Amino acid sequence: MFADVLVPLPLFGRFTYRLPDELAPCTVVGSRVIVPFGQKRHYTGIVTRLHHDAPAAGITVKDILSLLDPQPIILEGQLRLWQWIADYYLCAEGDVMKAALPGGFNIESSTLEQHYRPRTEQYVRLTSSFSGSGHKEALSKALEGMRRAPRQEALMLRFLELSGYDAGSTPHEVSRHELRSRDDTSGATALGTLVKKGFLELYDVEISRLKPSSLTPGMLAPLTPVQQTAFAQIKDLWQHHDVCLLHGVTSSGKTEIYMHLIQEAIARGEQVLYMLPEIALTSQMQQRLRRVFGNRLGVYHSKFSDAERVEIWRKQLSSEPYDVILGVRSSVFLPYRRLGLVIIDEEHENSYKQQEPAPRYHARNVAIVLASQFGAKALLGSATPSVESYYNATSGKYGLVTLSERYQSVQMPQIEVVDVKELRRKRRMEGNFSPQLIAAIREALSRGEQAILFQNRRGYAPVVECATCGWVPRCQRCDVSLTYHRRLGQLVCHYCGNVYRLPASCPQCEESNLRHIGLGTERIEEELHALIPEARIDRMDLDTTRAKTAYDRILDNFASRHTDILIGTQMVSKGLDFAHVSVVGIIDADTMLNFPDFRSYERAYQLMAQVSGRAGRRDRQGLVILQTRSTDIPVVSQVRHYDFPGLFADQLTERQAFGYPPFTRLIYLYLRGRDERRLSEAAIAVKQHLDTLFGSRVLGPEAPPVARVQGLYIRKIMLKLELGYHPRTARQQLQQLLSEMSAQGQLTGIVTHFDVDPM
Numbered sequence: 154m155f156a157d158v159l160v161p162l163p164l165f166g167r168f169t170y171r172l173p174d175e176l177a178p179c180t181v182v183g184s185r186v187i188v189p190f191g192q193k194r195h196y197t198g199i200v201t202r203l204h205h206d207a208p209a210a211g212i213t214v215k216d217i218l219s220l221l222d223p224q225p226i227i228l229e230g231q232l233r234l235w236q237w238i239a240d241y242y243l244c245a246e247g248d249v250m251k252a253a254l255p256g257g258f259n260i261e262s263s264t265l266e267q268h269y270r271p272r273t274e275q276y277v278r279l280t281s282s283f284s285g286s287g288h289k290e291a292l293s294k295a296l297e298g299m300r301r302a303p304r305q306e307a308l309m310l311r312f313l314e315l316s317g318y319d320a321g322s323t324p325h326e327v328s329r330h331e332l333r334s335r336d337d338t339s340g341a342t343a344l345g346t347l348v349k350k351g352f353l354e355l356y357d358v359e360i361s362r363l364k365p366s367s368l369t370p371g372m373l374a375p376l377t378p379v380q381q382t383a384f385a386q387i388k389d390l391w392q393h394h395d396v397c398l399l400h401g402v403t404s405s406g407k408t409e410i411y412m413h414l415i416q417e418a419i420a421r422g423e424q425v426l427y428m429l430p431e432i433a434l435t436s437q438m439q440q441r442l443r444r445v446f447g448n449r450l451g452v453y454h455s456k457f458s459d460a461e462r463v464e465i466w467r468k469q470l471s472s473e474p475y476d477v478i479l480g481v482r483s484s485v486f487l488p489y490r491r492l493g494l495v496i497i498d499e500e501h502e503n504s505y506k507q508q509e510p511a512p513r514y515h516a517r518n519v520a521i522v523l524a525s526q527f528g529a530k531a532l533l534g535s536a537t538p539s540v541e542s543y544y545n546a547t548s549g550k551y552g553l554v555t556l557s558e559r560y561q562s563v564q565m566p567q568i569e570v571v572d573v574k575e576l577r578r579k580r581r582m583e584g585n586f587s588p589q590l591i592a593a594i595r596e597a598l599s600r601g602e603q604a605i606l607f608q609n610r611r612g613y614a615p616v617v618e619c620a621t622c623g624w625v626p627r628c629q630r631c632d633v634s635l636t637y638h639r640r641l642g643q644l645v646c647h648y649c650g651n652v653y654r655l656p657a658s659c660p661q662c663e664e665s666n667l668r669h670i671g672l673g674t675e676r677i678e679e680e681l682h683a684l685i686p687e688a689r690i691d692r693m694d695l696d697t698t699r700a701k702t703a704y705d706r707i708l709d710n711f712a713s714r715h716t717d718i719l720i721g722t723q724m725v726s727k728g729l730d731f732a733h734v735s736v737v738g739i740i741d742a743d744t745m746l747n748f749p750d751f752r753s754y755e756r757a758y759q760l761m762a763q764v765s766g767r768a769g770r771r772d773r774q775g776l777v778i779l780q781t782r783s784t785d786i787p788v789v790s791q792v793r794h795y796d797f798p799g800l801f802a803d804q805l806t807e808r809q810a811f812g813y814p815p816f817t818r819l820i821y822l823y824l825r826g827r828d829e830r831r832l833s834e835a836a837i838a839v840k841q842h843l844d845t846l847f848g849s850r851v852l853g854p855e856a857p858p859v860a861r862v863q864g865l866y867i868r869k870i871m872l873k874l875e876l877g878y879h880p881r882t883a884r885q886q887l888q889q890l891l892s893e894m895s896a897q898g899q900l901t902g903i904v905t906h907f908d909v910d911p912m
């Protein structure tokens with residue numbers, strides 16, 4: 154008996170292993186197994202097929218070493234979804250597996266502790282004798298000494314494997330429990346010996362349990378007549394469309410409609426997946442859904458620990474799964490058995506697309522595929538739909554429902570465009586604040602109301618420059634200037650995260666004349682403190698939300714009005730609902746508008762319209778101050794007049810004229826390498842081959858705006874396929890070309906990856 158096994162490595166294909174007789178009866182598709190791979194390496198793989206097809210003569214087949222699950226932990230539908238993702242996004246299935254499975258599933262025996270979990274768990278780590286510069290040597294010596302103790306050696310190797318020691322990255326934590334395999338009783342003694350010898354040590358880690366909620370489910374608010382109509386239209390359209398787009402202005406009650414649809418679905422015995430683009434949004438939404446669905450709601454995202462994610466996964470496999478899952482993009486990977494409805498809220502958000510690492514999938518599109526696997530219905534919702542989805546809706550592929558009125562007819566905020574160029578000329582700007590914005594904030598605060606300020610850049614200043622000679626500090630590993638972070642007192646590379654000291658004087662001309670150019674959230678915060686010292690100000694961006702509970706703390710403080718003004722990046726623009734915000738300031742629209750990308754106007758519109766939607770109270774119209782130097786470009790007036798159809802029409806015309814999606818499909822091929830000349834030659838060679846296959850559909854190679862990241866130079870080749878071009882053929886041709894070129898050694902030292910439907 155043989156088993157095809159998928160391993161969590163960026164390799165194409167599945168690998169065949171022999172299934173030892175004693176394992177054969179209990180092995181099933183979807184179980185985890187431990188398999189040897191390469192030289193002395195072991196991986197947790199997933200059985201994808203059981204069969205009797207002996208591999209061709211001459212191919213050595215290794216044995217499966219042990220079986221971790223007598224019951225599948227991956228359902229067959231999930232395996233099909235993984236394969237679809239790998240095919241469509243041109244990546245390895247092993248990469249999909251790595252993204253899909255919580256890390257906690259990487260070797261963990263299943264027999265123990267299914268029902269009982271201790272509050273603390275023992276973990277294993279290398280002792281300090283392996284720290285410092287000579288650690289590799291010390292380790293080889295230790296392993297050398299274990300030659301005659303194969304069990305100790307095996308355990309040690311497995312520990313190294315699990316901790317990712319060799320990979321050179323930050324080591325994973327390894328629990329004692331993970332380290333011991335299912336039927337390995339000798340593991341304990343070997344471990345004891347290694348601890349006694351001073352190679353490994355044990356330490357305790359507290360396990361956080363899934364906290365059951367004490368709330369009892371409540372009632373749904375009845376829908377207003379307008380909402381009721383939309384609700385009925387959606388269900389009507391689902392008769393003939395699997396996907397429906399709900400285009401509803403901010404605060405029109407889209408979420409209320411979702412909740413009614415969810416309730417009907419679970420009453421029919423179906424499961425519901427409710428997706429949000431950002432973790433920051435989950436806690437508010439969780440509270441709202443919890444009040445109605447109580448313990449039938451489960452939440453899933455990457456800020457949960459591995460143990461918690463494994464527990465949710467197992468619950469979804471059990472006979473009593475959550476009926477509703479609220480999650481970010483990774484929640485498409487959970488096991489479902491009776492999915493009936495998928496809701497994709499804020500469907501236009503870029504964060505649904507995973508950029509790095511592979512799989513570079515778009516969770517909205519994967520969720521639609523997931524829904525279709527179950528014959529389930531999908532609902533996309535947004536106040537500012539993506540051009541692609543709106544096009545699908547207006548061309549009849551999706552159903553379209555529009556809600557153009559806010560709940561209780563609260564007025565949309567008034568948007569005032571402020572001409573920064575003019576004000577600067579008249580010297581009326583105070584730093585980056587117009588008199589209009591300062592006045593609006595002061596008035597709001599005097600009425601006990603709050604304000605949100607939006608600036609889509611974190612840090613203090615994106616560029617530091619020597620005013621004397623023009624020297625600009627750049628990252629040594631990336632081709633990009635460094636962002637100054639004042640609180641850290643350091644320069645930070647936003648591409649690789651490297652930090653540098655800010656020199657006291659210019660290293661080139663030795664003058665101490667460094668100045669800050671450009672504008673980040675930190676600088677806005679500082680200016681605002683100086684302008685309105687009595688205001689309580691907080692900031693929400695990537696830098697202030699690294700800790701697990703940071704979002705909640707910032708948002709709670711704002712919701713409970715312990716903060717008056719919240720400054721932030723795009724994080725503050727999304728679906729947050731605060732009752733006392735009456736003013737929104739868009740500090741600088743120009744960086745968004747001038748971004749060189751065919752989607753920049755669409756994105757600028759979405760960001761500005763979304764953040765504007767945060768303003769407005771029941772009793773008074775909200776006010777948005779939009780600061781820009783480009784007062785006369787159409788997007789600005791489209792934002793100002795809530796003219797989404799106008800924006801859509803303009804964008805569609807442009808996309809058609811220049812051959813961009815939705816009229817074409819884009820596939821980018823990235824090549825990266827340390828040696829720029831070799832890279833450049835390889836890129837040209839690839840391009841020439843592509844030309845013979847695809848003709849004028851190939852563009853590039855070009856060096857992207859940031860042409861070196863983490864020491865690797867980058868080249869990008871773009872493929873623009875017209876809609877009639879069969880995507881499956883294209884994908885096959887691309888895969889084949891690259892594997893042939895690597896087989897011929899033409900891509901040695903070069904890493905390639907595809908980005909399908911890039912954002």
Ligand code: ADP
Pocket residue numbers: 374375376377380401402403404405406407408409410560730
């Ligand atoms: P959206 O998702 O379109 O932004 P929400 O569903 O968040 O809109 O609604 C905005 C606000 O109005 C929320 O505070 C919500 O509770 C309230 N609301 C909307 N519809 C109703 C309703 N039918 N009954 C009671 N409150 C509602």
Ligand code: ZN
Pocket residue numbers: 619620621622623624659660661662663664
């Ligand atoms: Zn200088």
Ligand code: ZN
Pocket residue numbers: 628629630631646647648649650651862863
């Ligand atoms: Zn860098």
